[in-house]
Amino acid sequence: MAEAGERTGRWVRRGVRSGLGGLAAIGLALTNLPLLAVSLVALALAPVPFLGLALVPWTMTLVRMRADLERRRASRAGVLVTRPYLPPPERAMAGGWRRFRWTVTDPATWRDLAWLAPGAIVGFILGTIGVVVPLYGLVGLTLTPLWIWHGAGWYGYGAIWSIDTVSAGLLCLPQGAVILAAGLWAAPWLRRVDAYFARLFLAPTRAAELRLRVTQLTVTRADTVDAQAAELRRIERDLHDGVQARLVALSMVIGLADTLIDRNPAEAHKLLAEARESGVAALDELRHLVRGIHPPVLAERGLGGAVRALALSLPVPITVDIDLPGRPDTPVESAAYFAVAEALANMIRHSRARTGAVSIRHSTGALSMVVTDDGTGGADPAAGTGLRGVERRLAAFDGTIALSSPPGGPTVITMELPCALSSPRTMPSSVTG
Numbered sequence: 001m002a003e004a005g006e007r008t009g010r011w012v013r014r015g016v017r018s019g020l021g022g023l024a025a026i027g028l029a030l031t032n033l034p035l036l037a038v039s040l041v042a043l044a045l046a047p048v049p050f051l052g053l054a055l056v057p058w059t060m061t062l063v064r065m066r067a068d069l070e071r072r073r074a075s076r077a078g079v080l081v082t083r084p085y086l087p088p089p090e091r092a093m094a095g096g097w098r099r100f101r102w103t104v105t106d107p108a109t110w111r112d113l114a115w116l117a118p119g120a121i122v123g124f125i126l127g128t129i130g131v132v133v134p135l136y137g138l139v140g141l142t143l144t145p146l147w148i149w150h151g152a153g154w155y156g157y158g159a160i161w162s163i164d165t166v167s168a169g170l171l172c173l174p175q176g177a178v179i180l181a182a183g184l185w186a187a188p189w190l191r192r193v194d195a196y197f198a199r200l201f202l203a204p205t206r207a208a209e210l211r212l213r214v215t216q217l218t219v220t221r222a223d224t225v226d227a228q229a230a231e232l233r234r235i236e237r238d239l240h241d242g243v244q245a246r247l248v249a250l251s252m253v254i255g256l257a258d259t260l261i262d263r264n265p266a267e268a269h270k271l272l273a274e275a276r277e278s279g280v281a282a283l284d285e286l287r288h289l290v291r292g293i294h295p296p297v298l299a300e301r302g303l304g305g306a307v308r309a310l311a312l313s314l315p316v317p318i319t320v321d322i323d324l325p326g327r328p329d330t331p332v333e334s335a336a337y338f339a340v341a342e343a344l345a346n347m348i349r350h351s352r353a354r355t356g357a358v359s360i361r362h363s364t365g366a367l368s369m370v371v372t373d374d375g376t377g378g379a380d381p382a383a384g385t386g387l388r389g390v391e392r393r394l395a396a397f398d399g400t401i402a403l404s405s406p407p408g409g410p411t412v413i414t415m416e417l418p419c420a421l422s423s424p425r426t427m428p429s430s431v432t433g
Helices: 002-044 051-076 097-104 107-150 166-170 172-202 206-260 265-293 296-312 330-351 387-395
Strands: 318-323 356-363 366-373 400-404 411-418 429-432
Touching: 002 051, 002 107, 002 172, 051 097, 051 107, 051 172, 107 172, 206 265, 296 318, 296 330, 296 356, 330 356, 330 366, 330 387, 330 411, 387 400, 387 411
Parallel strands: 318 356
Antiparallel strands: 318 429, 356 366, 366 411, 400 411
């Protein structure tokens, strides 16, 4: 019963949110036609020197802002609509002819303009239906109390059904409940229909998708090259400042002991003991360096075992919930492990969290990793917390990262990597570290 009540509550909340979204759709639809009129005037004035160069990009910026808002609303309705615009050329944002040409030669500009009028009509009609039908049902539920309160005839649905008795008023209650339920059920679907219609105009074409893909690959390739160069510099620095320095000191101590072994055996033995300790320390540093390149536990136990071992080594209790029916390819597995490790390291260093959790799943061809904590929140990728590095690492494999960290917490980091799995495993696992 409790589960059924919770499902009903979620369904009602979803319908109410969609109904409020219908109100937003009505209001936003009313802005489309003025934007279209202003854009047409600006295009008509484009031949006018100076005026057209300034007015057209300015109005198209407003149109793009409106289109971007519709794309975000469609994404919240579960319909992904990617931004299709060409990247701005160098110095385009400074204004003038370059920005004008960049604006008017982008096919997405004209698709935005083509959407304004039909988008206004469809959005207004669907939004009105999504708002009016639930309200109509709500009115049916309130007709009887209104009739009793007025104490006189009250006209019901369609203003042709006079309610002058309690029994006539009570007939409104089941009708109102059915209409309200139908309206709440239909509101999310109406919102999705509106989103799909917007996607016909506002999503990138095949040519635009290919162009955006090439741009993305160019950026991620450059980021990957930079990340690899930085990693090589880190390894070189660690070898030079750590292991190499210890090995040089070890060689000097052994040489000094060799010169003293005949004249002062006791001192030579003391030096050899120091050399042994230095050798152990150098070996530990070398193992630590190797773990930073590719942890042996990752190669031996896979992603699940490596993450569990990492969670057990942290000073904060970490709940690990992993369900992987196999293992991804080695490069993807390594990227996933270090992304989770960096997210957990940020949690320990910055969030002041008391507990944390890691969830790893594979479904629909993607590896999903969610790292949460109950810390203070306020994480910002631009603040140098390592999230930008995680984003670059994942982007090399077409991965994505999404961050939710309001002030006061909690912080939720969701990472996805498209990949396939091999070597199936039978049982999921869950542990608290």
